[in-house]
Amino acid sequence: MTVKDAIKEVGQAVIKDKVFLTDLDQAIGDGDHGINMARGFESVLPKIAALADDNDVAAALKAVGMGLISSVGGAAGPLYGTAFLRAAGACKGKTAIDAATAKAMLDAAIKGIQDRGKAQQGEKTMLDALIPASDAFADGIKAGKNAVECLGDAVQAAEKGVEYTKKISATKGRASYLGERSIGHQDPGATSSTIMLTALYKYLKQER
Amino acid sequence: MVGIVIVSHSSKIAEGVKEVALQMAKNHPVYTAGGTADGGIGTDPVRIQEAIEAANTGDGVVVLADLGSAVMSVGLAKEMIDPALAKSVKLANAPLVEGAIAATVEASMGSPLAKVLQTAHDARNMDKVE
Numbered sequence: 001m002t003v004k005d006a007i008k009e010v011g012q013a014v015i016k017d018k019v020f021l022t023d024l025d026q027a028i029g030d031g032d033h034g035i036n037m038a039r040g041f042e043s044v045l046p047k048i049a050a051l052a053d054d055n056d057v058a059a060a061l062k063a064v065g066m067g068l069i070s071s072v073g074g075a076a077g078p079l080y081g082t083a084f085l086r087a088a089g090a091c092k093g094k095t096a097i098d099a100a101t102a103k104a105m106l107d108a109a110i111k112g113i114q115d116r117g118k119a120q121q122g123e124k125t126m127l128d129a130l131i132p133a134s135d136a137f138a139d140g141i142k143a144g145k146n147a148v149e150c151l152g153d154a155v156q157a158a159e160k161g162v163e164y165t166k167k168i169s170a171t172k173g174r175a176s177y178l179g180e181r182s183i184g185h186q187d188p189g190a191t192s193s194t195i196m197l198t199a200l201y202k203y204l205k206q207e208r
Numbered sequence: 209m210v211g212i213v214i215v216s217h218s219s220k221i222a223e224g225v226k227e228v229a230l231q232m233a234k235n236h237p238v239y240t241a242g243g244t245a246d247g248g249i250g251t252d253p254v255r256i257q258e259a260i261e262a263a264n265t266g267d268g269v270v271v272l273a274d275l276g277s278a279v280m281s282v283g284l285a286k287e288m289i290d291p292a293l294a295k296s297v298k299l300a301n302a303p304l305v306e307g308a309i310a311a312t313v314e315a316s317m318g319s320p321l322a323k324v325l326q327t328a329h330d331a332r333n334m335d336k337v338e
Contacts, residue, residue, distance in 0.1 A: 036250065069284060073250025075277035078284045081253075116280050173276060 001207040011041035013199035028175040033188040043071035061088035086112035099147040124170035126189035129161040210315040211263025215273040219243035233316030256285035268296035268321035300328035
C-alpha cells in the first residue's frame, strides 16, 4: 500500500471515466469536465511516478494539486488543485494515514473548495458529494471503525449525494445559467469527486 | 503606473479586449492570460501569475477576469506570487470589456491603485439603455 499507487488508481479511474464525465457536463455545463480532468491526471501521473518511494503523503498530494492547477484549464483545476494542496497541509510528515488524519485531510480539502468556489452544500456542486462523505466518515470514527471502513461509508454517502444533485438546480458555475433546467441531471463535479473516493477505497480495501 | 491584466477563457477575447483598451492608452502595461497553455478554452493560474508579474511596475496591478474558473484561477495565482506583490494585486469586480478599458485609461493617467480599481468598478454602472 503506497501513496503513489493510490494516486495512480485514482487518476486512472478519472481518465477511464473521461467520456462519462464529459457527457454529464455537456448536459448542463461547458462540456469539458471529463476532458479537463483526464488531461489533468495524464499530466500528474508521470510526475507522481517520478517521486521518491518514501511514501511522503503530503509531498505526493502537493504534486497532484500543483499538477492539476497547471493543466486542467476549467474550474475543476483551481478547485481540486486547492483541495489536494490543503489535504497535503493536513498530513505533513506522515507516511501512514489513520482515520482521524484522513478525516482532517478530507475536511481541509472541503474547506479549500469552499474558500475557492464560495459554494455551500445544496448548490449542485462537488460539495454535495464531499460534505456527506465527510459526515459519514465522522460517524464511522465515532462507531470505532478504521480508516478504510470509514472511507467505505463515505463513498456510499457520496453516491447518495450524487443522486441528490439530480433533484436540485444549480446556483454555482456554468450550470447556474440553466437554472431549473439543470434539474434531472447529476452534477459532474460531485460525480468526479465520488469516482476519486471510490477508486481510493477500492485500492485500500484490496491492499489490506 | 498600475499594470492591467486581462484574464479570459479565450485567448481571442483577452487579446481583443487588450487591443481595444490600448487604443486610448498606447504602450500601457496591459498583459493577457487567455485560454490554456495548449491553446484551448480555459484558464491557467500559472499563466495568470506570469502576466501579473510582467504587468507589475511597482505600483500594483488590477486584474479583469471573465467568469467562473477565471475568477478562481486569479485567486490561486495571487496565492502563488510573492506575498508582497500579491497585496497590491486587485481583482476588479467589473465587467471584463468595460472594466478593462476604463481601468487602462485611468491607469495610463498615472492614477494610484485604489483609483484605478474604483474606476473599473464604476464601469458596472455604465448605462446602455436610457
